[in-house]
Amino acid sequence: MEVITANTKKPLTVVGIVVLALFAAFPLFLGQYWLHTAIVGLFYVMMASSWNLLAGYTGQVSFAHAAFAGVGAYTSGILAAKAGLPPLLGLPIGIAVAAVLGLALGSLCIRMGGIYLSLTTLGFSEILRIIVTNEYEITRGTMGLKTPPLFGEYSKTVSFYVLLAAALLILWLIRRILNSDLGASFRAVQNDETAAASLGIPVVRVRILAFVIAGAMAGFAGSLYGHYLMLITPHILSLDLMFLVLAMTVIGGMGTFIGPIVGALFLETLSEYIRVYGEYHILIFGLVALAVARFAPQGLVGLWRQFRSAV
Amino acid sequence: MSLVVVDHVSKSFGGLQAVSDVSFHVNEGEILGLIGPNGAGKTTLFNLVAGAITPDRGRVRFNGLDITGLPPYRISRAGLARTFQVARPFLGMTCYENVLVALIGRAHPAPDSERPELIRELLDFVGLSGKESFLASSLNLIDKKRLELARALATRPRVALLDEALGGLSSIEMDQAMGLIRSIRDKRGVNFVWIEHVMGAIMTLCERLLVLNQGMLICEGTPADVARDARVIEAYLGAPDAGD
Amino acid sequence: MTDFLLYLTNGLVMGIIYALFALGVALIVGIMNVVNFAHGELYVLAGYFSALFASALGMHPALAMIMATLCVFVVGLIVERTLIRPTYGNEMYSLIVTFILSIVLQNGYLLIFGPYPRKPPNLVTGATNVFSLFMYGNQRLLGFALALVMIVCFFALIRYTWFGRVVRSVSIDRDMASLMGVNPQRVNLLAFGLGCALAGAAGVILTPIFPVTPTIGVGVSLTAFVVVVLGGMGSFAGCVVGGILLGVMENLGAAYISSAYKQLFGFIILISALFLRPAGLFGRKRA
Known part of the structure; x- marks a missing residue:
């Protein structure tokens, strides 16, 4: 868990601003291909960070996070493709639908913990995937649903800045939540539900709220991603994508703010380098994630902290 | 006036009668001892009062309010705190954060500006000065119990249920803990219901004792009365053929 | 009517x-409170092994089936020892680890065996006229018989052996096993290996009928979870009833x-079963 003290905060802020400025300048010197990688990376930053808020901070290991992204993507995608609704209006509807489903799933899971919650979310996720794959008339199944870009003409540079702004918004929100009373309640619930309740923390409300917030964030990310790709396929709500989100979080460091960001950007970049040698990147991610989970459960961030305190 | 009134409360788990028809009350300014052999239903009784389990029959009233069946967080907010048989601080959080959670859990959370002072004061009071930034998992047993007490106090309780506050402590630590409990009562006006196996301690600190055996309240009175009671002696020593 | 009987x-x-x-x-959940997400991948592994042993x-084919199941048992032991043991007491982490493992295995299979279906030769050929109503493949009938025998063996193991006594007592009370003077690590190891071997046994039985591909294990795992939940929350007998119920429902529903x-x-x-019985597969209260 993070303990922020005044003297470590300043240099970190400076580093953060430098990294951000560098990142924001990407379109100036990156080609179209690497710009695409950066955009995908930003999508995963949002996904991994919001999943971490739910799994890493409240201890509810949900396997439905990719499904929420799918809900956001398909909601605004279908509204745009079938009803001609501008994606900018479809986006908030997508977020709202994902949040409502988050409320439903969170409530469904409220009496469960650990492995049973995970199985339920897994079942929920698969139900959605099966429906989306089979309702060809509405979703175009595995053929994929064509959607317009978020606004105006398609442009990678614009998309990059939209995703960057979105990711910063999500991270800012998560940071705010973690430093608020709600964040402290999240961690108390993860540590010990019974003890938290005995101190006046409304555990049920806190747990459901985490599902709603994380679901809405995933819906937001998924909707933006769908309008960037302009083609939505059931892959977005598959367990494969769920695995990437989970692996990024675990490798970066679950239950830390920085971990999922580092994990997402690191793995997305890595996968582009590995891709040159063939489609082995999932296997390599898996092996890395397995090794990290086994030998460094706190992830890269944990290793870095150990290194720092040893020096 | 009685702060807590437990009125004919019963609870069974799958045919096993864990608590049967228990009634008692807690008076203002008192440390009420709750004793009985292992498996007598003491912790179950606590869980019934604190809302962790709902009784099959009977009512629990606190401060004039019927709290039967309320969720635990509502009962905590009403002013009834508890500690656990095995201390349960939030192990992955610092001492500071542990107490902070209790300030947040109040019906009206303490304002941001007052929190650091309140937390420091509580940690000082229980004897954890200077350990604000220690992770709870790094504390030893007595400090964990201290932290749990500080956390419970941060909810501003009228009554606190203590489940084996002395279990596992050395005799020096026990004296410290007993002193702490007494000063909480005297300085902060908190009343206690206290489950304890350490007889010496409970005889010293409690004015009144309840004895539970096989889910039933078998005796109630001053420590001296209870020590002489034949039913209590039998409950502890067992029937002649059940020796171990 | 004949159609219906066939389904x-x-x-x-x-x-x-x-x-x-x-x-x-069910065995692994009951003993260790671990849901093994890679269960289906071990089924697939047994399928590959049997194909490899028989053809390469x-x-x-019969010997290949036995060898493949034994190999998966050993793989299960290795997985338990290296990956599951460090996660004891943290069910969340064991979940994450086995989920990652399942993805690793799927992609490993893809790399080694390619995306094409693999199967060993059939043990038997031809078909039998069942109740003089319809012809039914002998390989399927044999599979049914083998699975039935394996299940009977499993129940005998639970009923009559030292290991079975431990399993039964643990499913009543986790602490009881340690009171019985049993080394819990060894019991966990054995339970995990045996659980994997059961997946392996099913794998070698079904692979001649449904050849394995790298990703079919996902469906196997999910089916297994449904059956365990459906089958009266973890009694082994319930598992059998749940399996048959789901098999019949799926085939009639599909038809x-x-x-x-x-x-x-x-x-x-x-989902509905878990919602109604949130205490979980074994109906045990959460600590």
């Missing part, structure tokens, strides 16, 4: 094999309602 028979045959691999999940090494939504039934059952 029913199909459901029964599939159901008993579902029950076989679901028993593995020229073993007799008469919609084959595309065949799997959906299972997941809806899974």
Whole structure:
């Protein structure tokens, strides 16, 4: 868990601003291909960070996070493709639908913990995937649903800045939540539900709220991603994508703010380098994630902290 | 006036009668001892009062309010705190954060500006000065119990249920803990219901004792009365053929 | 009517094999409180092994099946020792680890065996006229019989051996096993290996009928979870009933309602059952 003290905060802020400025300048010197990688990376930053808020901070290991992204993507995608609704209006509807489903799933899971919650979310996720794959008339199944870009003409540079702004918004929100009373309640619930309740923390409300917030964030990310790709396929709500989100979080460091960001950007970049040698990147991610989970459960961030305190 | 009134409360788990028809009350300014052999239903009784389990029959009233069946967080907010048989601080959080959670859990959370002072004061009071930034998992047993007490106090309780506050402590630590409990009562006006196996301690600190055996309240009175009671002696020593 | 009986028979045959691999999940959950997400991948591994032993090494198909199951048992032991043991007491972490493992295995299979279906030669050929109503493949009938034998063996193991006594006492009270003077690490190791072997046994039985590909394990795992939840929350007998029930429902549903939504039934059952019995598969209270 993070303990922020005044003297470590300043240099970190400076580093953060430098990294951000560098990142924001990407379109100036990156080609179209690497710009695409950066955009995908930003999508995963949002996904991994919001999943971490739910799994890493409240201890509810949900396997439905990719499904929420799918809900956001398909909601605004279908509204745009079938009803001609501008994606900018479809986006908030997508977020709202994902949040409502988050409320439903969170409530469904409220009496469960650990492995049973995970199985339920897994079942929920698969139900959605099966429906989306089979309702060809509405979703175009595995053929994929064509959607317009978020606004105006398609442009990678614009998309990059939209995703960057979105990711910063999500991270800012998560940071705010973690430093608020709600964040402290999240961690108390993860540590010990019974003890938290005995101190006046409304555990049920806190747990459901985490599902709603994380679901809405995933819906937001998924909707933006769908309008960037302009083609939505059931892959977005598959367990494969769920695995990437989970692996990024675990490798970066679950239950830390920085971990999922580092994990997402690191793995997305890595996968582009590995891709040159063939489609082995999932296997390599898996092996890395397995090794990290086994030998460094706190992830890269944990290793870095150990290194720092040893020096 | 009685702060807590437990009125004919019963609870069974799958045919096993864990608590049967228990009634008692807690008076203002008192440390009420709750004793009985292992498996007598003491912790179950606590869980019934604190809302962790709902009784099959009977009512629990606190401060004039019927709290039967309320969720635990509502009962905590009403002013009834508890500690656990095995201390349960939030192990992955610092001492500071542990107490902070209790300030947040109040019906009206303490304002941001007052929190650091309140937390420091509580940690000082229980004897954890200077350990604000220690992770709870790094504390030893007595400090964990201290932290749990500080956390419970941060909810501003009228009554606190203590489940084996002395279990596992050395005799020096026990004296410290007993002193702490007494000063909480005297300085902060908190009343206690206290489950304890350490007889010496409970005889010293409690004015009144309840004895539970096989889910039933078998005796109630001053420590001296209870020590002489034949039913209590039998409950502890067992029937002649059940020796171990 | 004949059609209906055919679907029913199909459901029964599939159901008993579902029950076989679901028993593995139930055993591991019951003893260790671990849900092994890679269960289906071990089923697939057994399928590959049996194909490899029979075709590449020229073993007799029956011997290949036995060897493959034993190999998966050993793999299970290794997985438990290296990956599961460090996660004891943290069910969340064991979940994450086995989920990652399942993805690693799927992609490993893809790399080694390619995306094409693999199968060993059939043990038997031809078909039998069942109740003089319809012809039914002998390989399937044999599979049914083998699965039934394996299940009977498993129940005998639980009923009459030292290991079975431990399993039964642990499913009543986790602490009891340590009171009985049993080394819990060894019990966990054995339970995990055996659970994986049950997946392996189902794998070698079904692979001649449904050749394995790298990713079919996902469906196997999910089916197993549904069966375990459906089957009265973890009694081994319930597992058998649940397996048959799901097999029959899926086959009748696919025939008469919609084959595309065949799997959906299972997941809806899974969620509703967990919602009604949130204490979990073994009905035990959470600590």
